[in-house]
Amino acid sequence: MPLPLVFPTVFPTLAALGWTDFFQEQYDALGDESLRPMRVAIEHKDRFTLVGQSQGGDAHLTGLLLQNAxxxxxxxxxxxxxxxADSGLIVHLFDRKSAFIRINSRGKPQVISSNIDLVIVLTSCNAEFNVRRIERYLSAIGQSGAQSAVVLTKIDLCENYEKYRDALHEICGDTPVFPVATPLATGLSELQSMLHKGRTISLVGSSGVGKSTLANALLGHELFETAEIRESDAKGRHTTTRRELAVLTGDRGIIIDTPGMRELHLGANKEGLDNAFADIQKLAASCQFRDCHHLKEPNCAVRGAVEEERLRNFHALVADGDRAKEYTKRAGKKLQRGSTRGRKR
Ligand SMILES: Nc1nc2c(ncn2[C@@H]2O[C@H](COP(=O)(O)OP(=O)(O)OP(=O)(O)O)[C@@H](O)[C@H]2O)c(=O)[nH]1
Ligand SMILES: [Mg+2]
Ligand SMILES: [Zn+2]
Structure with a gap:
């Protein structure tokens, strides 16, 4: 239904939604100007909520895309x-430039957010805090093709938040760390400076760390539902139940809120490990053996120089990666590529 003219609605430009030459070239190759490029904002069981230059709304896949899926x-x-297409159906899925993928509880890769530029992992100054988990997130982000950042929330509830911040600095390498107290707007201006036109940011982390609260603060209104955590153990209530993309006003980019993850399984690859363990990568240059695993080899420059727990986590992720290698090679790559076929109606 067309909107009444008394309520003019301004739709974002494609560029403001994250459209780049990478997608334009794919669009041109389709050779059909009647097709509208749209971005998936919400994934439902049977349909997709789309945003674009024109009125969005819900759309279904063609039979062929459904078959592929x-x-x-x-x-x-x-x-x-x-x-x-004019029919309203989704007739094509463009190749992805990046994707944050996890292995779900059934052992299958699942795309948490696609075509992202920055993935922010949130963690709180309370019982939720665990640097080993952050290392796993940073490995997953390293594989996604996006940049990483860490936000330390709830510094207002903590006597000595510097302790948490310093622990993060120790493991984060070049990944920036932003301490915030979102309800007080403390630290938010630094985060605002990470936002810009066309840039897509995805928020990830455990339930209750404040992803939706931060998304709302950046949006400037309460789009996402939030809820208090359990006091006894700081566990969240899994308030957010779906992944959702929202466009920030004033050409400040795009934000994707996600449900809290219980566990993060992934097949760590080299990019992922390099992102999360740059120190190990650097030290390894001085190991006696070029292919040193930093386990029992003599003259290892990593063992002893890197904290034991951190090295153990590294080894666990390498083993995880070896196990999942075949899987990610086939499924993950395919997921990252998306579909280039099937624009028949
Ligand atoms: N004091 C304080 N409270 C915060 C901060 N960030 C979030 N909260 C509170 O933490 C609780 C959980 O926040 P949510 O935004 O719902 O957490 P979430 O990460 O989206 O959780 P899920 O949707 O379950 O994954 C809410 O009561 C928020 O008000 C903060 O920086 N300081
Ligand atoms: Mg939430
Ligand atoms: Zn070594």
Missing amino acids: NRDGRRPAVGDWVAQ
């Missing part, structure tokens, strides 16, 4: 660019 998981995810 069922056969090998090439299904649009939040953040994906798709082409919508």
